[in-house]
Structures are given as structure tokens and as C-alpha cells.
Amino acid sequence: MPLVRTRHGGYNIFVMTNISAQTCQSIAELLEIIGQPARMQILVVLSAQDSCVCHLEAALGLRQAAISQHLALLRRCGLASARRDGRHVYYRLADARALDVLRCAAEMLHLPPETLAPPPMPIPGCPCPFCRPDLAADQACKKSIPQTEKLHV
Numbered sequence: 001m002p003l004v005r006t007r008h009g010g011y012n013i014f015v016m017t018n019i020s021a022q023t024c025q026s027i028a029e030l031l032e033i034i035g036q037p038a039r040m041q042i043l044v045v046l047s048a049q050d051s052c053v054c055h056l057e058a059a060l061g062l063r064q065a066a067i068s069q070h071l072a073l074l075r076r077c078g079l080a081s082a083r084r085d086g087r088h089v090y091y092r093l094a095d096a097r098a099l100d101v102l103r104c105a106a107e108m109l110h111l112p113p114e115t116l117a118p119p120p121m122p123i124p125g126c127p128c129p130f131c132r133p134d135l136a137a138d139q140a141c142k143k144s145i146p147q148t149e150k151l152h153v
């Protein structure tokens with residue numbers, strides 16, 4: 001099939017491909033979900049370990065409400081999942097291919113691989129059981145995090 005010249009002077013490449021408008025839309029939506037900065041950071045943190053919301057709060061320096069919203073969206077599209085362990089809910093990376101997308105993008109930008117490294121553990125000020133194994137079970141995830149100790153990924 002010949003290339004069709006558009007009225008803008010370019011070529012309509014879709015005439016030559018099987019890619020439908022719906023496929024384009026679906027891929028764009030997925031990239032938009034993975035490509036949002038806070039969700040990108042959440043995916044990177046979850047790639048290192050399962051995390052509770054308070055760990056993600058400490059890692060990203062965002063409020064719980066914002067983190068929860070991002071997690072809900074990541075869960076809806078199958079990129080993250082949740083499990084309950086006693087009184088804690090832990091989120092995990094459900095589809096590691098999301099990290100492959102980010103790694104691929106970083107490579108295209110000639111960024112070093114450590115660009116996507118998760119924050120070093122423990123995160124100062126984080127009261128989660130991974131960062132503060134010394135805390136009693138009923139105290140974990142409870143302590144308020146001092147603003148100055150928050151770290152950004």
C-alpha cells in the first residue's frame with residue numbers, strides 16, 4: 001500500500017501499519033500511567049522490596065493520600081498488588097515489565113542504570129518494619145515522620 005500524503009505534508013504512517021487508533025490509545029495510556037513521576041518512583045521502590053504506604057511516604061516525601069491514589073491506579077492496571085500481613089498492608093510490584101519500560105527509556109536517554117536505583121535502606125525517619133525492625137509490632141508504621149528526615153528518591 002502506498003504512503004498517503006497528509007494535508008500537513010507528512011505521511012500517514014498508520015496506512016502502512018496494523019496499529020489501530022485503539023492500540024495507540026492503549027499504549028499511550030499505559031505509558032502515561034508508568035510515566036507519571038510519583039508512580040515511576042513508587043515502581044522503583046517496589047522493585048526493591050514490598051512496601052507499606054508509610055515506607056513509600058518516607059521514600060517519596062509525599063502524603064499518604066497521594067501515595068494511596070497512585071497505588072490504587074497501579075493496582076487497577078495490574079502493575080502493583082497488595083497483601084495483608086497482620087495489621088500491615090504491603091504493596092508489591094506485580095509486573096516487573098514496568099521497570100523494563102523505565103530502564104529502556106533511561107537507556108534511550110543515556111542515563112546510567114543507577115538512575116533507577118531504589119533509595120538506600122533504611123530510610124531515615126521511616127517507621128516501617130523494614131527500616132525499623134527494632135520497633136514493637138504495634139509501634140511500626142505509627143511514628144510520625146519528621147519533615148527534615150524525609151528523603152526523595
Ligand SMILES: [Zn+2]
Binds near residue numbers: 127129130
Ligand atoms: Zn521503611
